[in-house]
Amino acid sequence: MISGLTAAEQQCHNLNDLKAGKYQGYKRLQLVEGLSEFPEEILSLSDTLEVLDLSNNLLSELPDSFVQLKNLKVLFLSFNQFKVFPDVLGKCLNLDMVGFKSNQIESISETALPKNLRWLILTDNRLTQLPHSFGQLSQLKKLALAGNKLSSIPESFTQCKQLELVRLSANELTSVPAGLFKLPKLAWLALSGNPLVGEHKAHSGIAQYEQQDIVLNEQIGQGASGVIYKGKLHNAETDIAIKVFKGGKTSDGYPEDELSACLTAGQHENLIKTFAHISEQDFLALLMDLIPKGYENLGLPPSYETCTRDTFVEGTQFSIETISNITKQLADVLTHLHNQQVSHGDFYAHNTMINEQGHVMFGDFGAATQLHNISEIQQQQFERIEVRAFGNLLDDLLTQSQLNESENSTLAKLISLRDACLNDNITLRPNFADIKVLLAR
Numbered sequence: 469m470i471s472g473l474t475a476a477e478q479q480c481h482n483l484n485d486l487k488a489g490k491y492q493g494y495k496r497l498q499l500v501e502g503l504s505e506f507p508e509e510i511l512s513l514s515d516t517l518e519v520l521d522l523s524n525n526l527l528s529e530l531p532d533s534f535v536q537l538k539n540l541k542v543l544f545l546s547f548n549q550f551k552v553f554p555d556v557l558g559k560c561l562n563l564d565m566v567g568f569k570s571n572q573i574e575s576i577s578e579t580a581l582p583k584n585l586r587w588l589i590l591t592d593n594r595l596t597q598l599p600h601s602f603g604q605l606s607q608l609k610k611l612a613l614a615g616n617k618l619s620s621i622p623e624s625f626t627q628c629k630q631l632e633l634v635r636l637s638a639n640e641l642t643s644v645p646a647g648l649f650k651l652p653k654l655a656w657l658a659l660s661g662n663p664l665v666g667e668h669k670a671h672s673g674i675a676q677y678e679q680q681d682i683v684l685n686e687q688i689g690q691g692a693s694g695v696i697y698k699g700k701l702h703n704a705e706t707d708i709a710i711k712v713f714k715g716g717k718t719s720d721g722y723p724e725d726e727l728s729a730c731l732t733a734g735q736h737e738n739l740i741k742t743f744a745h746i747s748e749q750d751f752l753a754l755l756m757d758l759i760p761k762g763y764e765n766l767g768l769p770p771s772y773e774t775c776t777r778d779t780f781v782e783g784t785q786f787s788i789e790t791i792s793n794i795t796k797q798l799a800d801v802l803t804h805l806h807n808q809q810v811s812h813g814d815f816y817a818h819n820t821m822i823n824e825q826g827h828v829m830f831g832d833f834g835a836a837t838q839l840h841n842i843s844e845i846q847q848q849q850f851e852r853i854e855v856r857a858f859g860n861l862l863d864d865l866l867t868q869s870q871l872n873e874s875e876n877s878t879l880a881k882l883i884s885l886r887d888a889c890l891n892d893n894i895t896l897r898p899n900f901a902d903i904k905v906l907l908a909r
Contacts, residue, residue: 473519483507492516500524511536523547523567530554538562542772546570546589553590555580564607565772568593569719581605586775591615591635591719603627609775614638614658615717621645629653632776635835637661637721649849652892655857656776657850658813658835660725666841668728675744677701679751682710693718693726693834698758709740709759713752720814720834723752729836730754733810738801740831759821763829766794767817767864777864778817784868788875790826791865791882795858796907797828802858803900809839811850815857817864852894858903859889881906 603624626647
C-alpha cells in the first residue's frame with residue numbers, strides 16, 4: 469500500500485494495544501472489532517498515520533475531530549453501515565484514496581468530497597445522484613460506482629480531466645453526458661447493466677447445460693465475480709475449467725452481464741475458449757477450456773502509487789521483438805472483440821497471460837460492455853477509449869524494455885504507435901483495425 473511500512477504495521481491491530489499506546493509512530497492502522505463508534509484514540513497517531521482501515525465494522529459516522537488526522541492519505545471504510553458520506557472528509561486535504569464499498573450510502577453533500585482524491589470507491593451503495601461538486605475533483609483518476617441506483621450523472625463530471633478508469637455498471641442510467649466519452653485520459657469504462665446499453669444478445673447457438681451435468685473438483689482460481697474450478701462434464705474424461713459466479717453484484721457489475729459478454733465475444737486464438745454455459749435461476753457458470761500449463765500473467769495489478777497503471781515483478785524486461793509480438797496479438801484480439809461489439813473494459817497486462825513461446829491468452833469479461841444497442845458514434849468512442857488502454861499497456865511494456873541497437877527502427881515505430889493511441893483527442897486515435905495494419909508493417 470504505502471511504501472516504507474514495517475511488517476507489524478501491515479498486520480491487523482487491536483483496540484486494547486491502541487489504547488495502551490503501542491502503535492505510536494505507525495503509518496498504518498487496521499482495526500476489525502465490531503466497532504460501532506470511532507475510537508478517539510486513533511487521533512493520537514495524527515502525526516504519522518497515513519493509512520487507516522476500519523472496514524468490516526459497524527460504523528455509521530465519523531466525528532468532526534477526524535480532521536485532526538492531517539497526514540492521512542488512505543481511508544478504507546468498506547462493509548460498514550454508513551448511510552451518508554461523512555462531511556468531515558471534505559476537510560481532509562491530504563486524503564487521496566477513499567473506499568466505502570458495500571455500505572448503505574444514499575447521499576453525498578456538495579462539500580463532502582476531499583478535493584485531492586485520486587481514487588474513490590463507492591461500489592455497492594444506494595446512491596441515486598452525485599453532487600455537482602464532482603467536477604472539482606481535478607486529480608481524480610479512478611472511480612468505482614458500480615452497483616448503485618444512479619439514474620443520471622452531473623454534467624460537471626466531464627470536468628474531471630484526469631479520469632482514467634470509471635465503473636458505472638449495474639445502475640439505472642438511461643444516458644450519460646456526451647463529454648464522458650471524450651475525457652482525454654479515459655481508458656477503462658464499464659457501463660453494463662444499465663438501461664442505456666439495453667438487453668443482452670441472444671446466444672442460441674452456444675451449448676447450454678444444467679448444474680447436474682457437471683462435476684466440480686478442486687478450486688484453481690478466484691476473481692471478483694466468481695470461483696474457477698477444475699471439473700468435468702458427466703460421462704466425459706477431459707478436464708475443463710468451470711467458472712461459477714457469485715450471487716448478486718460484483719465490483720464490476722452483474723454476473724449475468726459478464727456471462728453474456730463472454731459468450732458474445734466468441735472464439736479467437738488469443739481468447740480463453742468458452743464453449744458452453746449454465747444459466748439457471750440460482751446458478752450461473754461458464755464452461756471453458758483449461759489454460760495449458762506454462763502460461764503466466766504478463767503483469768501485476770496496479771498499486772496504491774500507480775493507481776491505474778499495472779506493475780511488474782522487479783527486474784522484468786521485455787525485448788522489443790517480444791513487445792512487438794505481444795502487441796500484434798492483442799491488437800488482433802481487440803479488433804475481434806470490437807467487431808463483435810464488445811468493449812472489454814479492463815484491458816490490462818495483469819489480465820493477459822503469456823507462455824515461453826510468446827503466445828498470449830486473454831479473458832476476464834467482468835467489466836465488459838456490450839455495444840450493440842448504443843449508437844454507432846458511441847461504439848466508435850468506446851473503441852477509441854479502449855485504444856487508449858492499449859496505448860497504456862504498450863507504454864508499460866516499453867518502460868520495461870530491453871533495447872538492442874538493431875531494433876531501433878522497430879522501437880521508433882512502437883513509440884509512434886503508443887503516442888497515437890494516447891492522443892488526448894480521441895477522434896485522432898487510430899482504431900484497432902488501423903493498429904493491426906500499422907503493426908503488420
